[in-house]
Amino acid sequence: MKKGKIILGGGGDIDISVGIDKKYFSLLKNNSKILYIPIALNRTKTGFEASYDWFSTVIVKHSNQKDIDFTMLLEDDEIPDLKLYDSIYMGGGNTYKLLNYIKKSGLDEKIKTFIKNGGIVYGGSAGAIILGKDIRTVEEENDSNYSYYEGLNLLGGKSVICHYKEEADKNVYKTIKKTKSEVLALPEDSGMILDSEGKMEEKVGTIYIFNENNKSQL
Amino acid sequence: MNMDRVKNKYPQETELNKDFIAQNLGLVADEERQDFLRLSPSTHYEKPQVTSERKPLEKPEDIFQYFDGVKSIEPDAVCRPKGDTTFFTSAGVQHIETVLRTGSDLKREAFVVSQPVIRSQFMDKIKEGTSSSFINFSVESVDAKPDDFIKLSNQFIKLITSLGVSASSLRFQVENVPDRWGSRKFTKTQFTIYAGGIELGECVYIHDYPVTEDKKISIVDIGFGIERLNWAINATKHYFTEFDELYDQADADKIASIIDPIRTMVLIAGEGTKPSSHDHGYRLRQLSKRFVQRSIGTNTNVAELVDTSYEFWKKWGYKPTVSKEEVLKVVSLENDRNYNGLFLETLGREGTTEIYVDINQPTQDFLKQVGFSLPKDKIDEIVKKIA
Numbered sequence: 103m104k105k106g107k108i109i110l111g112g113g114g115d116i117d118i119s120v121g122i123d124k125k126y127f128s129l130l131k132n133n134s135k136i137l138y139i140p141i142a143l144n145r146t147k148t149g150f151e152a153s154y155d156w157f158s159t160v161i162v163k164h165s166n167q168k169d170i171d172f173t174m175l176l177e178d179d180e181i182p183d184l185k186l187y188d189s190i191y192m193g194g195g196n197t198y199k200l201l202n203y204i205k206k207s208g209l210d211e212k213i214k215t216f217i218k219n220g221g222i223v224y225g226g227s228a229g230a231i232i233l234g235k236d237i238r239t240v241e242e243e244n245d246s247n248y249s250y251y252e253g254l255n256l257l258g259g260k261s262v263i264c265h266y267k268e269e270a271d272k273n274v275y276k277t278i279k280k281t282k283s284e285v286l287a288l289p290e291d292s293g294m295i296l297d298s299e300g301k302m303e304e305k306v307g308t309i310y311i312f313n314e315n316n317k318s319q320l
Numbered sequence: 321m322n323m324d325r326v327k328n329k330y331p332q333e334t335e336l337n338k339d340f341i342a343q344n345l346g347l348v349a350d351e352e353r354q355d356f357l358r359l360s361p362s363t364h365y366e367k368p369q370v371t372s373e374r375k376p377l378e379k380p381e382d383i384f385q386y387f388d389g390v391k392s393i394e395p396d397a398v399c400r401p402k403g404d405t406t407f408f409t410s411a412g413v414q415h416i417e418t419v420l421r422t423g424s425d426l427k428r429e430a431f432v433v434s435q436p437v438i439r440s441q442f443m444d445k446i447k448e449g450t451s452s453s454f455i456n457f458s459v460e461s462v463d464a465k466p467d468d469f470i471k472l473s474n475q476f477i478k479l480i481t482s483l484g485v486s487a488s489s490l491r492f493q494v495e496n497v498p499d500r501w502g503s504r505k506f507t508k509t510q511f512t513i514y515a516g517g518i519e520l521g522e523c524v525y526i527h528d529y530p531v532t533e534d535k536k537i538s539i540v541d542i543g544f545g546i547e548r549l550n551w552a553i554n555a556t557k558h559y560f561t562e563f564d565e566l567y568d569q570a571d572a573d574k575i576a577s578i579i580d581p582i583r584t585m586v587l588i589a590g591e592g593t594k595p596s597s598h599d600h601g602y603r604l605r606q607l608s609k610r611f612v613q614r615s616i617g618t619n620t621n622v623a624e625l626v627d628t629s630y631e632f633w634k635k636w637g638y639k640p641t642v643s644k645e646e647v648l649k650v651v652s653l654e655n656d657r658n659y660n661g662l663f664l665e666t667l668g669r670e671g672t673t674e675i676y677v678d679i680n681q682p683t684q685d686f687l688k689q690v691g692f693s694l695p696k697d698k699i700d701e702i703v704k705k706i707a
Contacts, residue, residue: 144498146508151439
């Protein structure tokens with residue numbers, strides 16, 4: 103049976119995440135269908151029209167000759183049968199808002215099954231962080247008193263921080279105390295591909311791993 | 321009561337609140353739902369309302385009369401140029417973006433526009449009452465004052481009630497929400513009107529729209545979907561009323577899901593866009609795929625759908641740049657391409673080794689070409705399977 107994959111993108115706009123995006127689209131076959139989840143963004147309904155256009159641009163930039171299509175899932179929508187999709191793409195925004203939706207809607211368990219059944223899940227920024235063990239790596243984003251902080255824990259017990267810059271080191275060490283997990287720190291131009299068990303297969307750019315005492319390159 | 325005189329003068333540069341709107345529009349709390357307001361009987365319906373006759377809006381002029389003194393303008397093109405907030409015009413208020421793009425100054429003025437719009441996000445959620453394109457009738461006032469907002473909102477309420485909707489059935493919700501158009505961030509005071517639980521339209525006051533880094537301007541934006549308003553108040557039998565005859569063939573949601581992609585394709589192709597792997601053309605391709613998947617096994621007449629859609633949009637002010645015949649050609653060929661693609665996809669799932677054939681041709685020619693690689697009974701089997 104085909105094995106699923108997890109792709110983590112460090113964040114940033116189309117031209118910055120180009121390396122990992124390219125890898126992601128190379129994993130998709132012709133006629134693939136993606137479920138695009140931009141729920142981490144704070145937008146009004148009409149505001150999501152620009153998100154639709156943004157994702158079209160990502161697809162068009164990387165799909166080459168492949169015919170790739172997508173459906174956008176918003177908060178009030180009924181969750182579709184994930185068997186109809188080859189991949190799920192979760193974009194950036196507020197990590198707590200996204201996790202709150204994923205947990206309350208029951209999508210967390212569906213995503214886990216989706217990967218087990220061979221699906222490809224791309225998490226960019228907030229989308230990547232929720233795939234880790236604990237999202238308190240970005241605790242400052244919890245501006246609405248969301249109660250969920252335990253992520254989907256699909257990365258071998260590690261948590262994630264995106265848009266990583268060296269100035270954030272002190273803060274990363276602090277969050278390790280809270281999350282009690284190693285932290286993967288992804289700069290904007292980096293990304294990684296993991297298997298369905300959360301083991302790294304490939305990476306783009308420089309990625310760091312933090313434990314309580316050390317920071318090292320992956 | 322003179323609704324045009326604003327109580328408790330509000331400065332133009334602050335967001336409005338619920339009390340201000342309620343007081344000036346004659347709204348009171350709805351006893352049944354705390355977060356909703358309703359029209360106060362003492363100011364709005366002293367006499368019982370006659371509601372038996374509901375009149376649909378059939379042309380832009382039916383609405384212009386309610387906004388007497390506000391000039392009407394031509395709609396923007398549906399396909400927007402690169403660099404705009406969205407690929408397609410998604411609301412009449414985007415005309416302001418056009419004004420800014422062309423380097424003109426935003427000056428104090430009001431206008432009404434019958435604007436065809438596309439909302440791609442609904443493409444996969446089509447049912448009776450929800451569409452990926454519609455006429456967004458918009459009333460805009462630039463450099464507007466709170467009393468402009470009250471006056472225009474009041475005119476909109478009058479329009480709805482004059483269509484035969486009972487004033488007592490209307491409900492209102494007021495919210496202050498942050499929003500953004502591209503990089504421009506602002507706050508909206510949003511006042512949504514409902515009848516029978518269905519949203520009819522929105523009246524918005526933006527007090528802080530950033531024209532430049534150091535210049536902000538206030539905007540009133542009143543907008544509603546013509547198809548939705550007519551349908552929601554039961555003035556028309558169906559949401560896509562111009563296709564009433566088709567609705568007899570299957571359930572309303574199914575029929576709407578077949579009509580919708582063609583209607584939206586006509587808007588895009590009508591401005592000369594060809595299907596492609598780029599911005600506007602990619603959307604055309606996506607819509608066609610949905611039409612093909614939804615219409616398989618039905619006796620849908622694409623030419624008829626294109627013809628009716630084209631005339632409908634024109635009636636409401638759309639200015640196509642290519643002929644109906646050209647639109648039909650583009651739509652039909654793309655539908656064939658996507659059917660051909662579906663054929664190959666199905667064949668692949670059946671385990672047949674890849675065959676090399678051009679999908680960019682009419683299905684009849686495509687199947688002939690497939691015939692060089694596959695026996696006729698296999699082709700028939702796949703065609704049957706798709707259906």
